[in-house]
Amino acid sequence: MKGEPMPEAVPSAWMVADRPGVPVTTVADLIARNAAEHPDVVAVRQWDTTLTYRELLGRAARLALTLREQGIEPEDRVGVCVGRHPGLLVALLGTLLSGAAYVPLDPDLPEQRLIDTAADAGVKCVVGNAVFADGIPVPDEVAEVRPCPALPGNAAYVIYTSGSTGRPKGVVVSHANVAAFMTSIHERGRIERGDNALAITSIAFDVSVLELLVGLMVGASIQLAAESDRADPERLRRFMVEHEVTWAEVPPALLPLLSPDDLPLVRKIVTGAEAPGPEQVGRWTADGRRLMNGYGPTETTVAVTGFPATGQWSTPIPIGQPMLNHRVYVVDENFALVPRGVPGELLIGGPGVTRGYLGAPGLTAGVFVPDPFGDEPGARLYRSGDLVSWGEDGQLRFHGRVDRQVKVRGQRVELGEIESVLRGHPGVTHAVVAAVPVRDEVSLAAFVTPATAPDDLRDYLGERLPAVMVPSRIERLDALPLNSSDKVDVAALVAGLAQDDGVVDLEGVPGDLAALWSEVLGVPARSAEDDFFVHGGHSLAAMRLVAAVRFRLRRDIAVEDVFAARTLGAFAERVAMADEVTGADIETGHPPALSAAQRRLWFLDQLAPDAAAYNIALAQRLRGPLDVGALSRALTQVVARHDVLRWRVPHDGGRPYAVVDPPADLPLPVEDIEPGALADRLHTEAIGRFDLATGNLLRARLLRLAEDDHVLALTAHHAVFDGWSERILYQDLAAAYAGDTLGPLPAAFADYVAWRDERESRRGKDDLSWWTTHLDGAPTVLDLPRDHPRPAEQSYAGAFAGTELSAATDAGIRSLAAELGATPSTVVLAAFGDLLRRVAGRDEVVIGAPVADRRHAAFADLIGFFVDIVPLRLVSADPRTFAEQVAACRDELFDALAHPDAPLERVVDALSLPRDPSRGALVQVLFNVFNFAQSTVELPGIEAEMVPAGLPGSPFDLTTYLVERDGRMRFELVYNPDLYTASRVEALLEALVHLLDEAVARPGAALGTFTPPNLDLLRDGLVEAQPVPLSELPVHVVPPATDTERTVAAAWAGVLGKPSVGVTQNFFDMGGTSMDLVSVAEQLPGKPRVVDLFRFPTVRALAEFLDGRDGTSSALTKAAQRGAARRERAQRRTARQPRRQEGRS
Known part of the structure; x- marks a missing residue:
């Protein structure tokens, strides 16, 4: 029994006593029960998108009704091909409510693989149109919930695993199997009501059943990570923090890439599929968290054993003892039980053992065998093919595979399936695939004949197999070596790989990356042209590479950079210019709001309302038969597409805000001028100021020099336009002019x-x-x-x-x-x-x-x-x-x-x-x-060239532009x-x-x-005198004496949140900011210019100015001296301190 010594009579069997309480019902009914008890609890969340249990069940009921109307009934199979958004849960639950079994079809898998899987499973229809054009869409509507017509023994889903015959095998899992697993994992892995449960696993992998279905069955809130959220460890960390995750199934390869300190709310972690590194146990359980290392083949639902790991470990983590109501035996090739410490094949019994393989009775009979050790009529055991042994502590240890099945990145891979696909290529005569150890993981290597086998084998495999099954290396040989038994000598092939330690001779960032590359892939980089994915890279490897670059090179590279810059050299260029910020995923639909940079430009506009230094002026000379009407309509379409061009920036009490105006025609006045007057006219256009409060922050004018010779002058305020925007403006303008429809943008500036x-x-x-x-x-x-x-x-x-x-x-x-x-x-x-x-x-x-x-x-x-x-x-x-x-x-x-x-x-x-x-x-x-x-607007039949558009002004004393165009630099x-x-x-x-x-x-x-x-x-020139160090003059808070001083002091006190303000105190020394000055100006009579408030930064000086005096009293002078003295002493003190930055070179 659990917690007692193993029976000596059965030294290698371990059975957890049967306990009552396993629900005899369906998955759908258990989830519906939670929905009835807690309808308004969030069932699934993905950032700002949530579905309560009521909403989830209602939409699932609508889908179930649609499926039933199409004749779907229990034991029918329905494909689910939906991306990673909350609608995925609707699709799964709706299929289950209809009584059918779902067949997971992950849209990220190769299309041919999905088509083959759907055909093999004999699906009646597919929910989701991510790949299948005739798929049933996930509904937004709700319907009344009807009981699930399936029985506990009916199939809940069919999930496909790698097959040794070259074909994947569909495992049929019943509702009773899932209900039994829910009960056992609830005891051992502690997923329960109130948990925010992380869901990151593909639906094509059995762990998704734990994350999604079991999570809903116990009443947890599923935190569904999108594809982009789970593709990068930093994004995943942020997702887990923002979603307040408390329970998570984390693959062993991800454990070292996440920091427990960053995730204090995560108190329960399940890991499995392969053994986690021993050091991860202490790292994750030091503060009392629970960590369970689980084990179980898909053929036994999800997991059947578990080990609650704690403390410090230096040896491999056990896979533990069987979960509630399950039985395990360790046997030799004759089905005889073996003693402790002796490896043998693991046999598994209990309510998690599934029906077997869809449409393959012979294959099922070979591994689902009668139970010779129990007395339950008709009981079966599953032959796992895994080598394990019992330890003296009563825990199971995993030793590998009996057959040629291996775990790659936590997923079970049958080497024979890959070999079968390779041999199907017309250019390949023979193929062998081997598992090669790489650090603590497994990499795949393929060996094919002849040596002239084509170069497209990787693409060929990628079209037919999941990425995890595409070998990291493909070696082409004249012949495969044989051993003394006339079998392929796989050991010699693998040894030959180890001797091939080609190196890459690179320096600087590429050299550093080459070392990291080799560590991650287990394949040496040979040149800057090596392709990460050609050499076995994959999404998880890319995540590890990104994590290593962040940690060792201190550069924040996202996973998409690895995909975009596939070669070592190209990736090195990205790393060299990377910063430490992770690009986050974009949520759209935000209302207009000003960025900090826009607020700064607004303030500068208030400071100098007559200046035009932040205008951006463009001019294109257009020679040819110009359709002025089409050009005008095109400009209007561009402004309609980019709503930031319709923004205006009013303010309320000195606080600016953004307003977007509805689309409207952009005026395009046409003006006839002489060529000699062009430069002056463009300059006049460039310096025309904008009123940010009233909008129209892009204006256009067409200057006609001759019938077929025009200059298009465009002027925008920098608050809605930058240098990069020029190319986009001309590109969209050309498309609209040519009659193309400008499609929707992926985001707006407000986003x-x-x-x-x-x-x-x-x-x-x-x-x-x-x-x-x-x-x-x-x-x-x-x-x-x-x-x-x-x-x-x-x-x-x-x-x-x-x-x-x-x-x-x-x-x-x-x-x-x-x-x-x-x-x-x-x-x-x-x-x-x-x-x-x-x-x-x-x-x-x-x-x-x-x-x-x-x-x-x-x-x-x-x-x-x-x-x-x-x-x-x-x-x-x-x-x-x-x-x-x-x-x-x-x-x-x-x-x-x-x-x-x-x-x-x-x-x-x-x-x-x-x-x-x-x-x-x-x-x-x-x-x-x-x-x-340099951008030009490419209009059909028009010769376009850029012409100088005039200089609106200089926002700085001096700006140096390094211009790189046409392969040359200029200043x-x-x-x-x-x-x-x-x-x-x-x-x-x-x-x-x-x-x-x-x-x-x-x-x-x-x-x-x-x-x-x-x-x-x-x-040689004029420079300002450096501040003269002054002794600190005593600061006396002198109360205001005149009506104007009292008015100014009251405005200051209100804006700065001070109970009182002395007439000689400096506004900025009291904590005032530039934006605060605008608020002060709004409250003073006559609304003085903001620049005057800068010039007179004390109450008395400003009051004197407002009263018509010059504001330069002795009190102002002394206040200015005190402020200058404080700042000068502070600068001298800090200048005397050694600075780390000065030592860098």
Whole structure:
């Protein structure tokens, strides 16, 4: 009996005493009983989609009614081919309620495999149209629930396993089998009502019965992971956290890829199919969680033995003892019981033993045999073919297979089936498949003759077998070696693989990846052109590779990157530029909401309402017979498709929000002009400002130079448009002009905002902490020597200069970048940063860099503003070589990209930087890269070319564009002419090009040895005096004395949440932000300009300004001095502290 020593008379048998309580009913009736008792409990959830038990049962009843109307009755078989969404549960339960047995047809399996399975099972119909065009759709309607007409002994489902004859075998499992399994697993695995049960397994695998059916039978809430949720360990972790999973069946290969610390709510874990690593037991049970290692063939329903593992293990984990009401025996080839410690074949008896194989009575009789050890009439045992032994502790140990069946990634694979399929290829004469150990797992290798066998064998197998059955390696030989018994010498073939240890000679990221690749696949990488999937890669292997890259290389790569960049070299390129954020799955249908970047642009618009620096101007010259009407209609279609172009941004009390207007015609006025007036007209169009509150943030104008010569001028506000959007706009415009229907987009810009906000809610706090630490002590102002005094308010004026790099310099940059494992833009950034620190006379500078946030595929074809600005802290030191400086810039860029969930405005606020209306906060110089192809609108019969569209202005003091087009690089500088003359900017360009020439020629030379021209000229100019350290003046809270002071103080106190405000206290020192200033402006009489609130940041100064005085009283001066003194001392303290970042190179 359980808990007692094994009977000596039967030393290798172990029987758990029969217990009453196994329900004699159907799966459907048990689930219906839960629905009646708890109708409003969530039965299944997938992110925001849920079905209660009432809803699930009602929809399933509707499907059952449809099936019955088609003549479906007990013992009929119905295919279920539905993707991983809540409708899958409706399909399964509806089929069971109809009385039929379901046949799982996973849409992710090869189509031919599904067709063959459906034919072999003799399905009467198929639910779901994922593959089968005539499939019955999953209903949204509900119907009255009728009792299931099936009996407990009727079939509940038919599931297919690998077959040694070359054909999969359909195992017929009854309702009674499943009910008995539910009772036993409830005792051992503890899935019960109130659990949030994870479901990640394909319906083609028997564990799905535990996750889905048993979960519903006990009243749990099923947390159904979508295909994308289970394809990546990080996404799966997030799914489990967000869905508050408490119970999970986790395959052994996934256990080391998940962290128990990240999943505190998961208290019960079932694993199985293959043994988990011993170290995983202590890892997962240290805090009292339950971990059960289960075992069971499909022919015995799901699991028949289990071992509750705890503590520290260094030996393989047992498979335990039989579950409730089951019997197991260990026998030799003569069916005699063997003693403890002696391996033998495992025989299994009990209520989980299924009917047998569909339509294969002979095969069934061979492995479902009469029970010679019991006294129950008609009882049968299943011959598992597994070698096990009893341990002295009364636990079963697993030793492998008696036959040639192996477990690959937790799934049972018959090697003979793969060989049979291979031999069916006309180019193959003989084939042998072997299981090859790879670390703690099994990989498959195929050996075929002749040596000239075709190269398409992998594709051939992939079309006929699941991915798990496609061998990692296929070796083509002239002949297969034979042993002394004239049988194929499989051991010699496998030994030959071990001797073939080809290596790959790669450095840097590709070299690191080659090592990880070999570890994961057990196959050495031979070159950068090796294909991950050709060499045996699969989804689980890709997950392991991704986990290894994240952990060892500190790069956040998603599984889709492995699929998209299949070769070692291509994948290495992705890894080199990866950040630490996982692209999440996209939920659609969100209402309009502003991103942090859009809110920043709105605030800047409030600060300078007459400026147009954030306009994006485009112009295309169109020569040929243009259909103006068709062009107008096409523009309207584009605006209808991309709803962000119909957004407007009003505000309520200083808080902006987004509103989307319904689709409407986009005006396209046509204007006749002379060619000589084109440039001026385009400039006028470019600088026309937008009113964000009223919308129309894209405008169009057609300038007619001649009958067949037009210029299309388009101007958009940056809040709804970025550089990448240009290509999308022209692409959609061309399609609509040609008469094509613009189909629906996978997501809208509002969905991006929600996706971004969700990431920030998870990672924003940590990222903000990183940024504040990283920038602590950094210079927050980069004031390059100027030709003109800095205006009191930022003017946003713009001018342009540019130059093209020589072919030699261009080639040198690219060559050095490849050598250092960097991008060409990183090489240029290193030179640019070093030049600016020389000109500014500093050891370090902060330069902003725009970063596109289109990392999810759903955003690739959206128009919108997907840009963040990251402040790069570039530290230079003369002893450092240029190559080291490039490496430092590369690391700085990677670190910055790894922390994208703290927008620039939040970083500025967290650093408590002083607001200065004369310059941007923290970032005054920008480095931007344009490396996408120049876009033109391809209209039929029209010759199109880009023409300069005018320069709306400069949002920064200086912006350097590295433009990579047509295989060449050039510099384009946009600068503020109110600060710099054209001659100074031309001198800066000349110095930068010269510095790059020297640096790429001598990358190993110290930075100080380079002598760019014009340094004296560039250093000579107007600069602001550095803050003079002042002693801390005592701060006295002086109450407001005038009516205006009281009005201002009340507004401040309300916005800042302070009980009182003194007239000399600084708004920003009290914790005020830029957005708070807008709210203050809304509450003050006359609604002063936001920029004036920047200029007068104390109550008294602002009150004096509002009263018509200049606001420059001595109290204001002293308050400003105190703030400057505090900030100066803080910067000096942090500058004296050693910084880890300075040591990177």
